[in-house]
Amino acid sequence: MSQNSQAPRGEMVKIMLNGAEVQADPHWSLLEAIQFYGIDIPTLCHDEGLTPYGVCRLCVVEIGSGDKTKLVASCMHPVWEGLEVRTHSNRVIKTRKTILELLIARCPSSKKLQDMAALLELKEVRFEPLNDDCILCGLCVRMCEEQMGAKAIGFAGRGPERYITTPFDMNSEECRKCGACMYICPVVELRCQGPQAETVLCSGCINTEPVCAPDYGEAMCFMVPCLSCVKGPEDVK
Amino acid sequence: MTANESKVDSIIDEYNAEPGSLISILQDIQLEYNYLPEESLEYVAKILDIPRVQVFGVATFFKAFSLKPKGKQQIHVCMGTACHVRGSKKVLEELERKLEIKAGDTTDDGEYTLETVNCVGACALGPVVVENEKYHGEMTPIKVESLLNSKKV
The missing domain is CATH 3.30.70.20 (Alpha-Beta Plaits)
Incomplete structure (x- = not known):
């Protein structure tokens, strides 16, 4: 991060991460610090080997305290001494869901987006589907x-x-x-082709307990429908 | 192509072949040819040593640049709010009918290019048609014919 790059290596800064005081390297981005402490936040346009781009906005977090809080994309945000971060406040979760809703409306056929919707427990998409094949994540x-x-x-x-x-x-x-x-590409892999009629949200796996997406992240459910959307024998064609 | 290359060369030389001057170079090429020929873009990318896709990205990003040849007479119809409520749509439709092209296209004889713009900053005169940087205010579909005829000598 440019404004901290003059800081000598090895000196750590203290940040408040979800109320806990932790140490972070001032050369990290905020997202790297959050991931270092094992907090899972969804990302789409971020990759460790590539420069951060900050376009998908899914890594949004809330920084600051009191009345002066704001939402930032953590992959592009630097860490500094005394920075207060909340990764799962109500405001963050609500914003993150809306962003995902917009992304799914653009690309409902993506497995990655559908899995993410199940993870974030997105129940409905209120926007008209575009059925595009690119989310311009770069x-x-x-x-x-x-x-x-x-x-x-x-x-x-x-x-x-x-x-x-x-x-x-x-x-x-x-x-x-x-x-x-x-x-x-995060949208090249097609979503589950289950037996049910195609809707904007696949959403069957939201009903499974526990949600299957984190356990079978690599499973290609478009090859083997997970059938969690099947509620009774009448649904099977 | 060699004649064109020497022209483009002199434009590039004016800016010392700096990659940072890409937009200025493209502007000058656009001024010279009225559009950006593909060969000249390839040549600019080669000389400035920047990726071809970057030149293409810049050329498609700005509305001032065109990759298609433009007509000698450029007609811009303002579709801004003030012009819209005063009936710029009808003026545009009349122009489309008279020139037998759609907005954004050029006539086959290369005479006219018809385009829409979102505001030209002359809202009090609306609907406005700008023809080769000359402003025509309070346009009506009836005035379209005289506007086109005044140009056909």
Whole structure:
């Protein structure tokens, strides 16, 4: 983090993390400090090997105290002495759910988003589904540039017309077809193709106890429907 | 292409081939050709040593840049709130009908380009049509014909 980069290595600062006083390296981002202490907050556009981007806003946390609290994206926020952080306050959870709702409305077919909805216990999506196939998290663009060194894809357009593309929307000479962009894409994997009619929220796994998503994160439920959405024999086609 | 390259070369030289001057260079190319030819963008990327996709991203981000050739007469119809309530939609429809193109397109003979803008800052004159940087206030569908005819000498 730029404003703390002058601080000598090894000197720690104290931050209040959910009411507990903990030590943190001033070179960390707030998200790194939160994850270091084992607190799980959802992220989508963050990857350890890539520069933080701060677009998905799911890592939102509340900082400050009293009347002066504000919501920040923790992946882009520096840590400093005496910083007060709440990762699961009511305001944070409400905001996080709304953000996820908007993301799901854009891309209802993503397994990762659907799993996250089950984890955050999102019950309904109030926005009209767009059925897009990209949430513009920029992971593929950063992967291509920073890890693969190819710089074959990037953003084009602006505002609602923004999209990810190759130069001049044509086959790119720079692209080595390494597939790293697809490897890192959070929406490329399709959601559970259970026997029930497709709705915006798959939501069957919200009803399982405990919620299955954290235990079977890698399981490909689009290959094997988890059938948690099946309530009775009449649902099976 | 060599003739074009030398033109683009002189534009790039004006800015000492600095990657930070990308927007200024693209502006000058746009001024020269009325649009940004693909070859010139490829050439700029090569000379400035920046990724092609970055040049493409900048060229598509700004509305001032166009990747399609534009017509000699550029007609902008203001669709801002004040113009909208005074019937700019009808003016636009009349222009579309007369020129036989949709907003954002150029006529086949390369004479006219029709575009919409969201406000030109002349709300008191609405509906406003800007034609080659000349402002025409209080436009009506009837006035459209005389506007187009005055240009066809």
